[in-house]
Amino acid sequence: MSVITVERKVLEKNDAIAQQNRDSFKKKNLFTMNLVSSPGSGKTSIVERTIHNTKDKFKIAVIEGDVQTSLDAQRVDAYGVPVVQIVTQGACHLEAGLVRDAFGQIEKNNFEILFIENVGNLVCPAGYDLGEDLKVVIVSTTEGDDKPLKYPAMFRNASALIINKIDLVPYVNCSLETLEKNSLSINPSLHIFKTSCTTDEGIAEWCEWISSKITR
Amino acid sequence: MVNNTTMHELSVAQEILGIVNQYVPEPKSNNIKSVKVSIGKLSNILTDSLIFCFEAIIGDTALKGAKLEIIETPVKIGCASCKKEYEIEPPIFACPICGNNQIKIVSGTELHVDEIELFD
Numbered sequence: 001m002s003v004i005t006v007e008r009k010v011l012e013k014n015d016a017i018a019q020q021n022r023d024s025f026k027k028k029n030l031f032t033m034n035l036v037s038s039p040g041s042g043k044t045s046i047v048e049r050t051i052h053n054t055k056d057k058f059k060i061a062v063i064e065g066d067v068q069t070s071l072d073a074q075r076v077d078a079y080g081v082p083v084v085q086i087v088t089q090g091a092c093h094l095e096a097g098l099v100r101d102a103f104g105q106i107e108k109n110n111f112e113i114l115f116i117e118n119v120g121n122l123v124c125p126a127g128y129d130l131g132e133d134l135k136v137v138i139v140s141t142t143e144g145d146d147k148p149l150k151y152p153a154m155f156r157n158a159s160a161l162i163i164n165k166i167d168l169v170p171y172v173n174c175s176l177e178t179l180e181k182n183s184l185s186i187n188p189s190l191h192i193f194k195t196s197c198t199t200d201e202g203i204a205e206w207c208e209w210i211s212s213k214i215t216r
Numbered sequence: 217m218v219n220n221t222t223m224h225e226l227s228v229a230q231e232i233l234g235i236v237n238q239y240v241p242e243p244k245s246n247n248i249k250s251v252k253v254s255i256g257k258l259s260n261i262l263t264d265s266l267i268f269c270f271e272a273i274i275g276d277t278a279l280k281g282a283k284l285e286i287i288e289t290p291v292k293i294g295c296a297s298c299k300k301e302y303e304i305e306p307p308i309f310a311c312p313i314c315g316n317n318q319i320k321i322v323s324g325t326e327l328h329v330d331e332i333e334l335f336d
Contacts, residue, residue: 001249004239004332010231010253011327092224123260124224127327149307153258156309156321186309188317 014128017096021131024103025114031213032114034130036154037138038147039120042164044072045197046138046206047115051079053200053207058214059111063102065094065119072117082106093124096131112214122151133213134159141165142172145179152186160191162206167196225262228327229269229284235329236279248282249333256289256324258306263288291324 009015025032035043044064051060061082064072073085084102086094099116116132118125137158139147142165148155155161161183169176176194183190191209195202236251251270255261263286270284290303295311296318302311310317 001336002334004334006235006239006329006331008235008329009327010228010235010329013231013234091227095227126260127224152307152309153260153325156258185317186307 011127014096017100018129018131021096021100021103024100024107025131025133028107030112030114031210032116032132033210034116034118034125034132034135035138036118036122036125036135036158037120037140038122038143041120041138041140041143042197043117043120043138044075046162046164046195047076047117048079049195049197049200049203050115050207050210051076051081053203054210055079057207057211058113059109060113060115061106061109061111063099063106063114063116065098065117067091067119082109082111088119092119092121093128094118094130095128099130113210122147122154126151126153126157136160136162138162138164139179139183141168141174141176141179143174144172145174145176145182148179148182148186155183155186155190158187158190160193160209163192163194165196165198166194166201167199223265223269224260225265226269226273228261229266229273232270232284232329233273233279236332239332240334243278245278246281247335248279249335250283250285251332252285252287252330254287254289254326254328254330256326257291258321258324259327261327287330289323289326292322293319294322295319 037043047062062076064085066072067088067090070085073083076083084105086098086102116130135158137154163179180192193202193206267284274280291306292301293304294301295316297316298311298314301322304312311319
């Protein structure tokens with residue numbers, strides 16, 4: 001019986017393209033965030049409120065990932081910022097190659113911040129590096145306070161957490177305190193923001209944090 | 217790439233097959249016995265699903281019959297205060313001895329092709 005020693009990373013192709021993306025983003029001096037969450041937690045709303053609240057401070061571009069439709073890109077396009085929609089045709093996550101191709105369509109524009117809005121899914125996107133500076137995980141109060149414990153890899157890999165829809169806390173079975181405690185037990189270094197895209201509560205603090213990340 | 221794949225175990229199976237094809241470019245019929253992979257418990261892979269996908273995509277190829285052997289690797293952390301490594305059971309991410317949460321994950325996220333075993 002003969003054995004061939006391989007010892008290779010399964011996702012090495014993705015990782016290599018992610019590194020090329022990282023180099024391209026760096027060359028353009030971008031701050032790039034990979035937004036991950038379950039479907040419907042408010043990724044696109046966060047992007048919209050961020051664009052609206054920072055339009056006089058910095059320029060944003062957006063790569064949207066969805067299984068079907070360009071509805072999210074249409075929403076973001078209404079704000080007049082560069083946006084590309086990736087339709088994954090069923091795939092549950094974005095890969096670095098898709099982001100590279102999408103970035104090629106907008107890179108000539110002038111912007112400092114790039115949002116990559118991943119496919120709504122708290123499982124698969126955790127394993128795929130896209131070349132971003134950091135991951136931001138978004139969880140809404142309607143999802144309950146146990147999600148960090150159920151999807152630890154996603155919360156462990158993120159640098160920031162946005163707890164969204166805090167205006168709905170009185171109506172849902174979710175304790176903000178428990179949600180924060182669970183998140184920090186998975187990842188004590190998470191920066192936590194509490195937001196509502198309806199009342200704009202907490203959006204200013206989030207925008208301030210992004211602002212502090214830009215190197216001019 | 218993700219084209220026409222709907223679950224990430226399928227795209228992972230395709231990447232594994234791609235790597236096998238680089239090492240055994242022209243496999244003779246049924247000469248690959250097994251492909252050994254290490255999968256960390258934190259890598260979000262459903263092993264049954266990965267085996268199913270792998271067997272499905274090698275169905276009518278020369279790799280038919282090759283087994284995907286999966287070694288599940290535990291999550292190991294390094295504790296900043298004990299200066300030692302321990303196995304942990306997620307979702308508890310803290311040192312099992314001193315309770316410190318300043319820990320570094322040293323293994324359990326890997327997704328590697330280790331070796332390919334051939335019939336002689």
